[in-house]
Amino acid sequence: MAEDAARPGEFDLIARYLRPLADDPAALNLTDDAAAFVPPPGQTLVLTKDMVAAGVHFFPDDPAVSIARKALRVNLSDLAAKGARPVGYLLGLALPGDWTPAWMADFAAGLAGDQSAYGIPLLGGDTVRAAGGLTLSITAIGAVPDGGMVRRAGARAGDALYVSGTIGDAALGLRLRLGTIDGTAAGEGKAHLLDRYLHPRPRLALAEAVRLHAHAALDVSDGLVGDLGHMLKASGVGARLEADRVPLSDAARALVGADPSALVSILSGGDDYEILAAVPPDRAAAFEAEAGAVGVPVTRIGTILAEPGPPQVVDGEGRIIHLARASHDHF
Amino acid sequence: MAEDAARPGEFDLIARYLRPLADDPAALNLTDDAAAFVPPPGQTLVLTKDMVAAGVHFFPDDPAVSIARKALRVNLSDLAAKGARPVGYLLGLALPGDWTPAWMADFAAGLAGDQSAYGIPLLGGDTVRAAGGLTLSITAIGAVPDGGMVRRAGARAGDALYVSGTIGDAALGLRLRLGTIDGTAAGEGKAHLLDRYLHPRPRLALAEAVRLHAHAALDVSDGLVGDLGHMLKASGVGARLEADRVPLSDAARALVGADPSALVSILSGGDDYEILAAVPPDRAAAFEAEAGAVGVPVTRIGTILAEPGPPQVVDGEGRIIHLARASHDHF
Numbered sequence: 209m210a211e212d213a214a215r216p217g218e219f220d221l222i223a224r225y226l227r228p229l230a231d232d233p234a235a236l237n238l239t240d241d242a243a244a245f246v247p248p249p250g251q252t253l254v255l256t257k258d259m260v261a262a263g264v265h266f267f268p269d270d271p272a273v274s275i276a277r278k279a280l281r282v283n284l285s286d287l288a289a290k291g292a293r294p295v296g297y298l299l300g301l302a303l304p305g306d307w308t309p310a311w312m313a314d315f316a317a318g319l320a321g322d323q324s325a326y327g328i329p330l331l332g333g334d335t336v337r338a339a340g341g342l343t344l345s346i347t348a349i350g351a352v353p354d355g356g357m358v359r360r361a362g363a364r365a366g367d368a369l370y371v372s373g374t375i376g377d378a379a380l381g382l383r384l385r386l387g388t389i390d391g392t393a394a395g396e397g398k399a400h401l402l403d404r405y406l407h408p409r410p411r412l413a414l415a416e417a418v419r420l421h422a423h424a425a426l427d428v429s430d431g432l433v434g435d436l437g438h439m440l441k442a443s444g445v446g447a448r449l450e451a452d453r454v455p456l457s458d459a460a461r462a463l464v465g466a467d468p469s470a471l472v473s474i475l476s477g478g479d480d481y482e483i484l485a486a487v488p489p490d491r492a493a494a495f496e497a498e499a500g501a502v503g504v505p506v507t508r509i510g511t512i513l514a515e516p517g518p519p520q521v522v523d524g525e526g527r528i529i530h531l532a533r534a535s536h537d538h539f
Numbered sequence: 540m541a542e543d544a545a546r547p548g549e550f551d552l553i554a555r556y557l558r559p560l561a562d563d564p565a566a567l568n569l570t571d572d573a574a575a576f577v578p579p580p581g582q583t584l585v586l587t588k589d590m591v592a593a594g595v596h597f598f599p600d601d602p603a604v605s606i607a608r609k610a611l612r613v614n615l616s617d618l619a620a621k622g623a624r625p626v627g628y629l630l631g632l633a634l635p636g637d638w639t640p641a642w643m644a645d646f647a648a649g650l651a652g653d654q655s656a657y658g659i660p661l662l663g664g665d666t667v668r669a670a671g672g673l674t675l676s677i678t679a680i681g682a683v684p685d686g687g688m689v690r691r692a693g694a695r696a697g698d699a700l701y702v703s704g705t706i707g708d709a710a711l712g713l714r715l716r717l718g719t720i721d722g723t724a725a726g727e728g729k730a731h732l733l734d735r736y737l738h739p740r741p742r743l744a745l746a747e748a749v750r751l752h753a754h755a756a757l758d759v760s761d762g763l764v765g766d767l768g769h770m771l772k773a774s775g776v777g778a779r780l781e782a783d784r785v786p787l788s789d790a791a792r793a794l795v796g797a798d799p800s801a802l803v804s805i806l807s808g809g810d811d812y813e814i815l816a817a818v819p820p821d822r823a824a825a826f827e828a829e830a831g832a833v834g835v836p837v838t839r840i841g842t843i844l845a846e847p848g849p850p851q852v853v854d855g856e857g858r859i860i861h862l863a864r865a866s867h868d869h870f
Contacts, residue, residue, distance in 0.1 A: 234586075238691065239773050241617040241757055242587040242681070244688040247578035254571040255565075255663055257629040257678060272672065286572040298588040300676040332586055339594035340671005345631040347588060347678040350573070357575040358566065426572055442570050506659035 213509040215332050218335050225316040232296060232329035243332040247351075254292040254350035254357055259300075262341035266406075272311045272524035274406045276318030282429065283348035284326055285481040289427035291358040291419025292350025294328035294412065298346035318531045326412055340438050351513065352419060362424035362445035363486035365514035370506045371493065372411050372482045379477020380470060381405030384485035389425035389473075393466035397459025404457075408481035414506070422485040428487070431476040433531060435484060436510075436519045443486070446513040451475065452524040455507040463464070475521065476531055541642075549666050556647040563627060563660035572626045576627065576837035583734030585623040585681035585688055590631075593672035597737075598716070603642045606673070606842045613760065614679035615657055617743035618814040620758035622689040622750025625657055625680025625743065630664035631676035642828035657743055659794040683750060686842075693755035694817035701826065701837045702771030703742050703813040705788040706763050710808020711801060720804075724797035728790025735788075739812035745837070753816040762807040764862060766815060767850045774817070777844040783807065783855040786838040806852065807862055817843050831843035 222238055230238045234245040247253060260279045262268040269277075280297065286296050286341070323329060328348070381401035383389040392396045411427075418425050424443055428435045433449065441449055456464065456474065463470040485506075487495045492508070499506040513520075521529045553569055561569045565576040578584060591610045593599040601609075611628065618625050629651075654660060659679070712719040712732035722729045742758075749756050755774055759766045763781065771778055786796065794801040802866065816837075818826045823839070830837040844851075852860045 212764055240621075240691050242585045242621050242688070244690075245584040245586050246685065247582075247584055249580070251578075253576040253578055253627060255680075257631050257665050257676075258664060259631045259633055259665045259667045259676065261633055264668050278622075290571075290573050298586060298678055300588050300590045300678075302590055302592055302674050302676075332588060334588050334591055334676070336591045336861075337595050338671060338674065340674070341634050343669065343671070343674050343676075345588075345590065345633075345665075345674075345676030347629055347631075354577065358572070359575075360571050402775060417862055431648045475824055495557045513754050 221335060225312050229319055229323060229330040235331045245331060250354055251351040252354050254287055254290045254352060256283055256286040257347045260344040261343045268341060270346040272463060273318035276315045277322055277407055280322050280343040281348050281408040281410045283346045284412060285408055285427040287348055287350035288410050288412045288415045289425045289483045291356060291415050293350045293364055294326055295349050295351050296329050296331040296349050297346055298331055299333035301335045302343040303405055304338050327407035336488055356419050358425045359419055359437050360423050360424055360426050360442035363439055363445050363512045364423055365445060365489050365512055367423055367486035367512040368492045368508050369447060369510040370485045371509050372414055372504050374455045375464045375480050375482060376460045376474025376477060377401050377404035377457050379473040380394055381461055383473055384451050393462040400457060400459050405479060410481060411483045411504055413502040414483055414504045416501055418483060418485055418493055421491040421495040425483055425485040428480040428482050428484050429478055431478040433475050433521060434520050444516050446512060446515045446517040447510055447519050448517045449521045451521050451529055453509045469498040472531055491518055493497035522529060541701045552666060556643045559652060560661040563662060566662045571647055576662060581685055582617040582682040583688055584686050585618055587614055587617040587619045588666035588678045590676040591719050592674045595800055599672060604649035605643035607646045608738055610675040611653050611847050612739040612741045614677045615737060615743060616758040619678055619741050619743045620646050620756045622687060622746050622812045623683045623776060625659035626682050627660050627662040627676055628679045629662055632666045633669035633674040635669050641743040661796045662842055674726060686704035687750050687837055689756045691755055691757050691770050691773035694770055694776050694843045695754055695845055698754050698817035698819050698843040700841040701816045701818055701841050702840050703745055703835050703837050705786045706731050707791045707805025707808060707813050708735035710745050711791055711794055714804055720798055724793040725790040731762060731788060731790050736810060741812060742835055744812045745814055745830055745835045747815060747828055749816055752822040752826040753818050754803040756814055756816040759811040759813050759815050764806050764850050764852060775847050777846045777848040778841055778850050779844060780841040780852045781849045782852055782860055784840045803862055845862055
C-alpha cells in the first residue's frame with residue numbers, strides 16, 4: 209500500500225491535482241463523464257487541438273511546469289491567431305508509469321498559473337497510462353462573434369504582412385539546447401533564447417486587433433516562411449517577405465552576425481508562436497495602434513501579391529534568398 | 540524521395556486520409572488552425588475526451604479499423620449515457636514512426652464508417668509523431684436541450700437501476716485474448732466475446748430515452764460495480780444490485796457455468812460500454828417501452844437505496860456477494 213499512497217490511481221490523481229483546476233460550473237468538478245458547456249449566445253466556437261509529445265515537442269527532462277505551459281500555450285496561440293478569446297479547455301494526459309507526485313504537483317501548478325494568466329478554465333479530460341512517453345493532448349475552445357473567426361484564407365493582394373514580437377528565438381533556443389550552434393555571441397541573451405523555446409507566449413492580447421483588422425492570420429509554429437506559405441496557399445495569393453525587416457531579438461541578431469546558418473533557423477525554424485497577419489492597407493494604422501495599446505510589438509515584414517505561389521523571400525536589395533527548407537516539421 | 544512517397548509527411552497525411560472525413564463546413568476542410576463551430580441555439584454542449592493507448596486500451600496489433608472504432612466509440616458511449624446527440628469530434632493522433640499508408644487507409648476507413656453509422660463529423664485535430672506507442676485522443680461534442688444533460692449525480696432512493704445490452708462480454712473477451720480463462724465452454728460464442736472487446740457499441744439509440752426518463756446515468760467502462768459506485772457517490776445514495784438479474788450473453792453464461800471466476804470479470808471487468816441508468820418508478824414503463832422501440836434491450840438489475848454507500852451486490856437469495864475488486868482501472 210506504500211506505493212499506492214505515494215502514487216495514487218487515476219481517480220485520486222484527478223481529485224488531488226486536477227479538480228482544483230476545474231472551478232468552472234461546466235466542469236461539474238470533474239465528477240462526471242462529460243462537461244456541460246453552455247455556449248455563449250451569438251458566438252462561433254473556435255475549436256483547436258494540439259498534441260505535444262516527449263522527445264518530439266519537448267525534452268522529457270524539461271521541468272513539469274514548463275511542459276504544462278507549452279501544452280496549453282500552443283493551443284492558446286491558435287486561439288489568439290484566430291481572433292478568439294479563450295473559454296475553456298479539455299486535457300488529455302497520457303502519463304508514463306514512473307510519474308511522481310512531485311512532478312504532478314508541478315505540472316498542475318503550471319496549468320493553474322496559465323489558467324489564471326490567460327483566463328481559461330479546465331472543463332474536463334482524461335488521464336491514461338502511456339505505454340510510451342508522456343503525451344499531452346489539449347482541446348482548447350475559444351469564442352468569436354458569429355462570422356468573426358480570422359482564417360488562413362482571406363489574404364488579398366496589397367495587404368500588409370505583419371508579425372508580432374520577434375522571430376527565430378525559439379528555433380535558436382532549440383539549437384542551443386541541441387548544441388548545433390555556438391551561442392557565445394549571444395552572451396547573456398542565451399537565456400532568453402532558451403526560455404523562448406521552453407515557454408511559448410500566446411499573443412491573446414492581440415486577438416481583438418487581429419479580429420477587427422486582419423484579412424487572414426495564423427500563428428507561426430512550423431516556421432515563418434512555411435506558415436506564410438500555408439496562408440498564401442489557402443488564400444490563393446503570393447507574397448514578398450523582406451528578410452531584413454523580420455524582427456529579431458538582440459540575442460538572435462548577435463547569433464546571425466556570428467553564424468549565417470542562424471538566419472535559416474530564424475526564417476524556417478518554428479516554435480515562435482507569434483501571429484502572422486495580413487492586414488489591408490487602410491487598416492494598418494489602426495492595427496498598429498491597437499497592438500501598441502495592448503503592448504504587443506508588431507512589425508510589417510512584407511506584402512501580399514496577386515500572383516499565387518510560395519513566399520518570395522528577399523534581402524535588403526530585393527534579391528531573392530533561397531532557403532534550403534521552408535519549415536520545421538514536428539511530425 | 541522514395542520513402543517520402545511511401546510515407547507522406549503530416550500535411551500530405553492529413554490531405555490524403557483525414558480531409559475526406561471532414562466534410563462538415565465547420566471543419567474548413569482541415570485547412571485552418573481551428574474549426575469554426577456554430578453551436579446549435581438553445582442547446583448545452585456535452586464535451587467528453589477519452590484517450591486510448593496501444594498496450595493499455597488495445598493491442599498494438601489490433602486491426603487499424605478496430606482501433607479507429609474503439610477510439611471513437613468510447614467517446615460516443617459517453618455522449619449516449621449523457622442523453623446527448625453527437626455533433627462533431629476532434630482527433631488527436633500520435634503516430635509511431637513505422638506507420639504505413641495501408642494502416643492509415645484502414646484507420647481512416649474505420650473512422651469513416653463510424654462517422655456515417657453514428658452521424659458525427661470530423662471537425663479538426665492534430666497529428667504528431669509518437670515517441671512511444673500509438674495514442675489516440677478524441678474530443679467528442681454532443682448536444683442536449685439546455686439543462687438536459689443526464690448526470691452521474693441525481694439518482695434517488697427508489698429509482699430502478701437499468702442496464703442496456705449484456706454485461707461482461709468485453710471483459711471475458713479480453714481474458715480470452717490474454718489466455719487467462721478457458722473459452723471451451725463458450726464454443727462458437729467465443730467470437731462474440733472477442734468482438735465485444737474489440738468493438739464497443741455505443742448506445743446512441745438509447746440516448747433520447749435516457750434523457751427523457753433517467754435521473755442519473757453513465758456508461759459502464761470501468762466495470763459495472765465500480766461505475767455504479769461512481770453514480771452512488773455522486774448522488775449521495777446507495778444501491779442493491781441483484782447479480783442474477785445482470786443480463787448475460789449465452790457465451791458469458793456458458794463461461795460462468797464452467798469457471799466461477801468469470802462472474803467477477805463480468806461484474807467488475809469493464810469495457811462494456813453499456814448504459815447504466817437510474818429511472819424513477821413512474822417512468823420505468825415508458826423507459827422500457829422507448830428502449831424497446833429503438834431496439835435496445837434494457838434490464839432492471841437493482842434499486843437505489845437512501846443510505847449512502849458502495850453497491851450491495853446480492854445473489855438470488857439476497858445474500859451479499861463480496862467482490863475482490865470492484866472495477867478495472869485502465870490507468
